[in-house]
Amino acid sequence: MTALGDVVRALGLEVTRLEPTRPGDEDSVRNGNWHLWTSDGEHHILRRYHVLRTEEDLTYEDQVLDHLTGRSWCVPARVAGPIQYDGRLWAVTRFVPGQPHQDETAAQQAERGEVLARLHADLSDLDVGTRAGFFQAADLDAMGEFQGWDRGVDLLREQRPDLANRAEQAMDGAKELVREYDLLGLPQTIVHGDFASWNLHFDGDGCLAGVIDFDLCHLDSRVWELVIARAQPDMLAGYQRAAVEPLTEHELTAIEPLRVVFRVLMVMAELWNGRQAGRFDEVMIDRQLAQARS
Numbered sequence: 373m374t375a376l377g378d379v380v381r382a383l384g385l386e387v388t389r390l391e392p393t394r395p396g397d398e399d400s401v402r403n404g405n406w407h408l409w410t411s412d413g414e415h416h417i418l419r420r421y422h423v424l425r426t427e428e429d430l431t432y433e434d435q436v437l438d439h440l441t442g443r444s445w446c447v448p449a450r451v452a453g454p455i456q457y458d459g460r461l462w463a464v465t466r467f468v469p470g471q472p473h474q475d476e477t478a479a480q481q482a483e484r485g486e487v488l489a490r491l492h493a494d495l496s497d498l499d500v501g502t503r504a505g506f507f508q509a510a511d512l513d514a515m516g517e518f519q520g521w522d523r524g525v526d527l528l529r530e531q532r533p534d535l536a537n538r539a540e541q542a543m544d545g546a547k548e549l550v551r552e553y554d555l556l557g558l559p560q561t562i563v564h565g566d567f568a569s570w571n572l573h574f575d576g577d578g579c580l581a582g583v584i585d586f587d588l589c590h591l592d593s594r595v596w597e598l599v600i601a602r603a604q605p606d607m608l609a610g611y612q613r614a615a616v617e618p619l620t621e622h623e624l625t626a627i628e629p630l631r632v633v634f635r636v637l638m639v640m641a642e643l644w645n646g647r648q649a650g651r652f653d654e655v656m657i658d659r660q661l662a663q664a665r666s
Contacts, residue, residue, distance in 0.1 A: 375457075375458065376390055376406065376418070378457065379418070379420075379455070379457050379462050380408070380418065380464075382455050382457060383452045383453050383455060383462070383463075383464055384452060385408070385410055385452060385464065386410055386411040386412075387408055387409065387410055387411070388409050388410065388411050389407075389408075389409045390406050390407065390408055390409075390418065391406060391407040392404075392405070392406050392407075393405040393406060393407060393417070397420070401422065401423040401648060402422050402423075403419065403420065403421060403422050403587060404419070404420040405417050405418070405419050405420075406418040407467070408464060415467045416451050416464045416465065416466065416467050417448060417464065417465045417466070417467050418462065418463075418464055419448075419462065419463050419464070419465050420460050420461070420462050421454070421460065421461040421462070421463070421587075422587065423460065424505070425461055425587075426461075426504070426505070427454060427461065428504050429503065429504065429505065430450075430454050430461060430463065432500060432503045432504070432589070432590075433586055433587070433589055434449070434450050435498070435500045436495070436498065436500070436562060436586055436589045437449040437450065437586060439494075439495070439498045440491075440494060440495070443494045445491070445494070445582070445583065446466075446468055446469075446581060446582030446583070447466070447468065447582060447583055447584070447586065448465040448466050448467075448468055448584055448585075448586070449465065449466045450463050450464070450465055450466075451463075451464040451465055451466060452464040468573050468581065468582035468583070468584050469573065469575065469581050469582065470573030470574050470575045470580075470581030470582060471573060471574065472569055472570045472571070472572055472573060472574070473569055473572070473574060476569050478606045479606075480569075481603075481604055481606040481607040481610070482606045482607060482609060482610030482613075483580075483610060484567070484569060484572060484601070484607050484610065485598075485603065485606070485607035485608060485609065485610025485611035485612075485613075485614065486610040486611065486613065486614035487572065487580060487583070487614075488564075488567050488597065488598070488601065488607075488611055489610070489611045489612075489613075489614035489615040489616075490614060491564065491567075491583070492561055492563075492594055492597070492615070493615070493616045495561060495562040496561055496562075496616075498562055500562070501591070502590070502591050503589070503590040503591065505518065506588075506590035506591070508555075508556060508560070508591075508592050508593070508596070509592055509593075509596045509600075509630070509633055509634070509637060510550045510555035510556050510558075510593075510596070510630065510633055511556060512543065512546060512547050512550060512633070512636070512637075513547075515637065515640065516543070516640065519640050519641070519643070519644045520643070520644065520647065521543070521640055521643065523647070524640070524643025524644060524646070524647055525539055525540060525643065527643075527646070527647065527652075528643060528646070528652055528657070531652055531654070532652070532654055535654060535657055535658060535661070538661045539639055539643075539657070539661060542632075542635070542636050542639065542661055542664045542665075543636055545632065545664070546629075546632050546633050546636040546664070549629035549632055549633065550629070550633065552629070553625060553626050553629045554622070555593075555626055555629060555630060555633070557622075558593035558594075558595060558596075558622065558623060558626055559593060559594070559620075559623070560591050560592060560593060561591070561592075561593070561594060562589060562590070562591060563589065563590065563591075563592045563593075563594070563596065563597040563600075564583070564586060564588070564589055564597060565586070565587070565588025565589050565590060565592075565597075565600065566585055566587070566588050566600060566601075567583075567597055567600070567601040568600075568601055568602065571583060571584050571585045572584075593623070593626070593630075594619065594623060595619065595623045595624075595626045595627050595630055596630055598611065598627065599627060599630045599631055599633075599634050600634060603627075608627075632664050635660045635661070635663045635664035636660075636664055638660040639657055639660045639661060639664075642656050642657050642660065643657075
């Protein structure tokens, strides 16, 4: 609590209460979030950013959030900060009320597709270029170089040669799909980056209250957004109904090969996480490789 107290004082806020949004954030290299109430009754979120985030990253994210706020979206726009403390970036962001749906129904999945179509429409005229350190998901060479794919595979081979060989085969197969389906030629737009059900909040009447976690927003394809959102047919149908410009045939045929790319990128993330932790989650790597083949 002393460290958190130091952070909020450095941010210039008089805070009456801090509560973690979930357990385990205190020592994580990933994002950490705390509910924060100020002395004047305001409810915000204190956010400690992922160890890889930079001030340039946050400037990009702020431009996206400010643009959406101007379009009447309730999103976690920055209230104070960012500051550096103990080697990490911290800021205070707007609190987005409501709760995500639990166990989405088909109708709720379709609604998520409709919301995403509206979000893409409102982001379509935002020109902020490419986010530093982010690449098209289908640019597997750039992604692999950035996240140390080769080093991760070499270390995995010392522990599980069979998994390392399968990972290399999966990467080769994914790169072939990128070429075959021209995945790097897909139209680009600003994407949320993790439009999963848990990042949409709804009020007690079931109406959309807001969207959270734009930590991975960047320039990429609409279909990658749908793949990373684990879109099922109902969500895709909702997107197509609400989209100002429905997905083209090229985009629609890109969905399945991008699902394979997604699984390879999940393996890549596991290799990066394992290098930080000093051990690899073999079960998770095996699961992702199995799904890359299915």
